[in-house]
Amino acid sequence: MNDPVDDVLGALADPTRRAIVGRLADGDTPTATELARELPMSRQAVAKHLQSLRAADLVEVERHGREARYRLQPEPLTAAGRWLEDVGVRWEQRLATLKAAAEDGEDGEHGEDGGDGEHGEHGGDNAAATHA
Amino acid sequence: MRRVTREILIAAPPARVWRHLVDPAERWRWLGDDLAPGDLSPGAGITATGPIGPRRTRIDEVDEGRSLTFTCDEAGHRSRVRIEVEAAGDGSRVRVTESLLTGPVGYPPPGPMIDDRSGPDMTASASLVHVA
Numbered sequence: 001m002n003d004p005v006d007d008v009l010g011a012l013a014d015p016t017r018r019a020i021v022g023r024l025a026d027g028d029t030p031t032a033t034e035l036a037r038e039l040p041m042s043r044q045a046v047a048k049h050l051q052s053l054r055a056a057d058l059v060e061v062e063r064h065g066r067e068a069r070y071r072l073q074p075e076p077l078t079a080a081g082r083w084l085e086d087v088g089v090r091w092e093q094r095l096a097t098l099k100a101a102a103e104d105g106e107d108g109e110h111g112e113d114g115g116d117g118e119h120g121e122h123g124g125d126n127a128a129a130t131h132a
Numbered sequence: 133m134r135r136v137t138r139e140i141l142i143a144a145p146p147a148r149v150w151r152h153l154v155d156p157a158e159r160w161r162w163l164g165d166d167l168a169p170g171d172l173s174p175g176a177g178i179t180a181t182g183p184i185g186p187r188r189t190r191i192d193e194v195d196e197g198r199s200l201t202f203t204c205d206e207a208g209h210r211s212r213v214r215i216e217v218e219a220a221g222d223g224s225r226v227r228v229t230e231s232l233l234t235g236p237v238g239y240p241p242p243g244p245m246i247d248d249r250s251g252p253d254m255t256a257s258a259s260l261v262h263v264a
Contacts, residue, residue: 096140102148
C-alpha cells in the first residue's frame with residue numbers, strides 16, 4: 001500500500017533522523033548507544049528513530065552477539081532523490097522549451113491579447129527551483 | 133516533501149502562453165505525448181510509451197486561461213501535475229507543481245481513456261475555446 005518513496009521521504013522529514021542518516025553516511029556501523037552519545041538525545045529516542053529508518057529500509061541491523069550495529073542502506077534514498085530530481089529536470093527542460101516557443105511567438109496570430117504586441121525584456125527569467 | 137515545483141518567467145502575455153498549452157501542435161512542442169491529443173477537456177486521456185513503460189495521463193481540471201491539472205500513472209507511481217499561468221509584469225509566470233500521490237497503485241476509472249489509436253477527439257471540447 002505504501003509507496004517506498006513516500007516511506008523514505010516520510011522517514012527523512014524528521015531532522016533527527018536526517019542527522020542519524022548523515023552520521024551513518026560514511027559507512028560506519030555504530031550501535032544505538034554510540035549514536036546516543038554523539039547526538040543530543042537518549043538511547044531510547046535514538047532506538048525509536050532507528051526503528052523508523054528500518055521501516056523505510058534506510059537502515060539495516062547487523063547483530064554481533066548481543067550487540068546490534070546499524071548500517072545505512074542508501075538504495076531507497078537514491079530512488080527517492082532520483083524521483084524528485086528526474087521530475088524537476090524534466091520540467092525545467094519543458095519550461096525552457098515553452099519559454100523559447102512563446103517568446104518566439106511572432107507567428108502571425110495577432111489580437112489575442114488586446115493589441116499588446118510588444119514583449120519587453122524580463123528580469124530573472126530563469127527557472128526557479130523549489131522542493132517543498 | 134513529495135512535491136516538485138518549477139516556475140519560469142516568459143516575456144509573452146498569458147493569453148499567448150496559454151495558447152501553447154491548449155493548441156495541440158504548440159503543446160506537442162514542449163509536452164510531447166504526455167497530454168491528450170486534440171483539444172483538452174476534463175476526462176480526456178492518453179496512454180503513451182515512456183522510457184520505463186506505459187505512461188497514462190488524464191486531464192482532471194481546466195480553468196480556462198489560468199490552470200490545467202492532470203494525473204499521470206507511470207511505473208507504479210501516480211502524480212498530479214498542475215500548470216498555472218498568470219500575468220507577471222509585462223509577461224507571464226508559468227508554475228508547474230508535480231505532486232507524488234499516495235495510495236494504492238492503479239488507475240481510477242471515472243471515464244473512458246482515449247487511446248492513442250482513437251486519435252484526437254475534436255467534439256469533446258466544450259470546456260475549452262481556442263484563443264487563436
